[in-house]
Amino acid sequence: MAMEQVPVSLPFVGGKKATFQHPLGPLTANEISETARLVKGLWPSNTNIQFKTITLQEPDKAELVPFLAAEHAGQQTPAIERKSFVVYYIRNTDKLHEAIVNLSLDKIEHNVRLGPFVHSNADGEEIIAVEKIALEDAGVQAEIAKLQLPEGTVIISDPWIYGSDGINDGLFVDEKRMFQCFLYVRDPNNSGEVDSNHYAMPLSISPVVSAETLKVTRIDILPTGVDNTIKEPTPYKVQPANEYIPEAHNLRTDLKPLNVVQPEGASFQVTNFSEQGHAVTWQKWEFKVGFNFREGMVLYDVHYAGRPLFYRLSLSDMNIPYADPRHPYHKKAAFDLGDAGAGIMANNLQLGCDCLGSIHYLSAVLNDDKGEPLQMPNCICIHEQDGGIGWKHTNYRTGRAAVVRNRELVLQSIITVSNYEYILAFQFNQAGEITYEVRATGILSTQPIDEGISVPWGTVVHPGVLAAFHQHIFSLRVDPMLDGHHNRLVYDEAHPMPRSDFNPHGIGYTVTETPVTTAGGYDLDVDVNRTFKIQNASVKNPINGKSVAYKIHVPPFQKMLADKESFHHKRAEFADHNIYVTSHKDGELYAGGKYTNQSRGGTGVRSWADRKDNVLDAEPVVWVQFGINHIPRIEDFPVMPCEIIKVSLKPVNFFDKNPAIDVPPSEQSFNKSVLASMNHAQEAGEAVIGQNGEVCCVKESSKL
């Protein structure tokens, strides 16, 4: 990456110092404003700066670890300078810069121009502008006219990140940072409905807009047949609508309310460890919650019963490559975190809609394109949920059952990335386990298809509407500190014992444990039950002498289908292995690299792993990949039922027994369940509750 240095030794420009903030506290509104002011001060006063990111520059681990150690010990914490990280353009140019601002010293520490092949994420203002530019363009309007749409029809433009195919990317003026706009119409029979599902009515006209000149540079006509033939737009045939808004449906009337009630309040506590940083304690867990533009929720300094577990946990990246090989679809491969941002795309969650029960909301502050603070209300919800039975045993001799329920604490954030939604949640339980859950929902990215045909890279989900196959590949970044910072990654495998005098019946099997010594990409192998664990080899379980560990439960997935020479593969550096392990290096946070928009590869976890660093008992970072190959069903339209993927981190010989053994028993006096009042055919009131909450008898009627 070529860098053009600009002078950073600026005169002190004054302004009051930021008030003390914890080194992990997200930037405050004041700090954001102060950062923008300092960056603007680098340039002549008439310079129009387009701010992309103004976020916390997290302290180096070498600085932060002693700070946190002192904090936990109740000692005086060392001073750490407060810094912000900034990405910005000189507006309407390709002049992309990244800067580090020392807020403690009120000065710019670092400011470089990036490029030529580096591009920043899109921002909300820009997307709205690009939508409009595409629709106002005379050339685009001339193409649309060929469709002979009914009067009053509303056209919608969805700008997409342009993607990369290595052909001319960024080399020519008109191939620099671009948006590919996909056009749709709202149901012409219901044009006034602003929430009509335009994805059911895609058009074949696709303008390309320059993010620099803010002009249409090209108009692609999309292929709509079985091959890559391009046909001139012809008069549009209006198909039936396919709406998702409730008023378009005869809603079910037989669903009765189900309320979650916590009469004594919730069991968790939330405090602020800084103005924008939240500390959560619940059921022996304690951790800090941050929130940034790109990753959304970040968990820091996760402890259980006072023992350190994880230094930092976050969703690091995701990539969604599509299967349609035809221009311009071949470039569709979204990095929703790097190209857009899981933080900035977070929904404003609503009570009683997005979570159930006793909910606590966290809000955040990010930045807009002017460098002003942007309030992100209710972008995380925190609540408890009942996770079913946690453990149970009945002594069949005495009939006594011991049973506890599995209470879970959920931190949830929901992001909307244009057509699509992800519901992202960290879930903690009472058995020392953390689960990261992704629910994929929202609307398929659709494209027009001629009637009566099918293609083997997509599913027709509505007349004239194709949903191309695509993969969702996620990378969860796990920076561990199990009983300390020197950890190792190992994997267990189960193998049959060979037949021998010792195993004469051929049934024996053993488990071998193999330490991973070198940074690299590693894979699951279900046939040998390969299971990765993060261990502290210097801390042994007091009962069985095994190294304390957490294992990684992650479902296998089909790796990226695009071939190794493709730009999809080069760019999504995490998409080819279930597990990557690298040696910790400050700033290596995003598996696909810091700048994913029109990226060309070489800047993510695969490249870092290629350093072949020693990771044994060093400070490994473990990158856990998971995903789905989404072969759309018609049932996924107009909005798809959630598809759920879970990754769990579970203790293995870390504690000395089931950590949930001290959970109070599940009892009626606590849970207050009731007998369901059945249909009217049923004779009610005949159930008798015994001493221990058991139902002695329930009489049922017969309809025969």
Added chain:
Amino acid sequence: MAMEQVPVSLPFVGGKKATFQHPLGPLTANEISETARLVKGLWPSNTNIQFKTITLQEPDKAELVPFLAAEHAGQQTPAIERKSFVVYYIRNTDKLHEAIVNLSLDKIEHNVRLGPFVHSNADGEEIIAVEKIALEDAGVQAEIAKLQLPEGTVIISDPWIYGSDGINDGLFVDEKRMFQCFLYVRDPNNSGEVDSNHYAMPLSISPVVSAETLKVTRIDILPTGVDNTIKEPTPYKVQPANEYIPEAHNLRTDLKPLNVVQPEGASFQVTNFSEQGHAVTWQKWEFKVGFNFREGMVLYDVHYAGRPLFYRLSLSDMNIPYADPRHPYHKKAAFDLGDAGAGIMANNLQLGCDCLGSIHYLSAVLNDDKGEPLQMPNCICIHEQDGGIGWKHTNYRTGRAAVVRNRELVLQSIITVSNYEYILAFQFNQAGEITYEVRATGILSTQPIDEGISVPWGTVVHPGVLAAFHQHIFSLRVDPMLDGHHNRLVYDEAHPMPRSDFNPHGIGYTVTETPVTTAGGYDLDVDVNRTFKIQNASVKNPINGKSVAYKIHVPPFQKMLADKESFHHKRAEFADHNIYVTSHKDGELYAGGKYTNQSRGGTGVRSWADRKDNVLDAEPVVWVQFGINHIPRIEDFPVMPCEIIKVSLKPVNFFDKNPAIDVPPSEQSFNKSVLASMNHAQEAGEAVIGQNGEVCCVKESSKL
């Protein structure tokens, strides 16, 4: 299997005809008694019969399908004779019989002696008797004396199914049907505690008891070292206890109640379709619920929105082979359904303990060893649960979110098989999906191990206690009727397109669909995203012309590790493939065969598949295998946190859009969530709720 015919043409013995029961209705108490009376009538009056099973003989599919068709059409249903199926021994002999009793005609239709290598399941009375016999045996007591246990120490005997290794099984008098008893002590320091966890104190003495003579035939001394050396029992060292009962723990005090409240009652309806059969309707679903000795819950005749989906669904079998190759552990391979019975082992569920919310319980009636009806109260609980968000989309232009919650209907049964528990549940949702969930919990099967050593086939979970590795392999039987009875099994695979002029960037991929024509075992292949679907090729989706289908979401698992020549492998005929498909044949219900106790293989799904029947557009039965290789952690002791496995059946181009699109929106007026009252440091009361339930602002305090 050799069969010895006994006369079945008996004189009519009178007694009133059973009242009419639906052909799928489980046997009534009267029918059980009547069956026993008829069977006893076959034999001289002083014959002591040990009844193992008295259960419904389900009608042949050829008879039942027209019956159900008429029933759904509201037409007169054809008469179907009511029959029961019986397995019994002449008590204290090896004379095992199976019989079919025609209850409509009050006569025995079929009665054969089975053997010599066929053995029935254990029953509760027998197990209690065997426990006692082992402990009262003078030879066993002499061995126990060598342990020099403290006065008052209580010994516990856990009889296990003997297993098979092919050596002398059933050939000699003293090698017929046997129990292997594993002995434990209750904590000698707390001998009065009847619910003390004896699994934390295993002994090395293991008596073998004949189920026929009810005598100890052999006393095994268990190996306790790193090899198979057998050491004479020596004085027992009392280790600390490891209890699971709540009074043994300082319970957490910071967990606040979480109640599930349905102020208007539950949304489902339960009626009786026969005296013991229950019909459930909920959210467009309707199905019948049966319950039997072996499978526990069985679902029949499952419809969604009036369309037929599944003819019969049940857990068909499970096998738990252990990894320790040493005698007698090498024979440990439990078939919990065939050796014991998921029905007869079902817990009596308690309100507020095993389910949360508005609960409806189903009870059942099975038989005891005398042929008397045995009441099984509350063996199934039915309730609704909130499954999180069902689907969501936010229009980023208008900010309007459409969101529904995923309400689920759960039918749950919990079984205790000696030390271990399984929580088994069918879950239905509003998107036309069925999930079968297994939660594995309970106590590990433990064995003694010398202090200070470790072995590679087990984990030390407590001082002196080894939990051997083992696999849990389940088989879910799916008998489909998607829009009719002629269905097919197909599998999809995703493959990269080769590079070509059509795919110049190497990113394209396609999905191929392959029909399965022949019965056999088939496997998942994550690397090609192989996904099995059940299809009706004669019914096409009206929008996209694809065959209507349901796909099978099942996680891959490590197949049985025991080698192909081993008796473990021969017996667990389902344990070697993810999917089996067979042509429907009446009576083929249990993947491991009808009689699993000390079985020798050749009688299960692998054998049926070997007929190589055509299954294309015939009436296929699909057997879905799943499981875990349980490498115990110390955290799994004394009772393990639930390990959850899910198998889902999801529509694929079966409907014409998301079936849950008509679920009413998730709204605060319906859900009645509240803002959590946080810790006292927090200033409460500052949150304002807006018009749509959104939280306008929540002020948070700072603790800095």
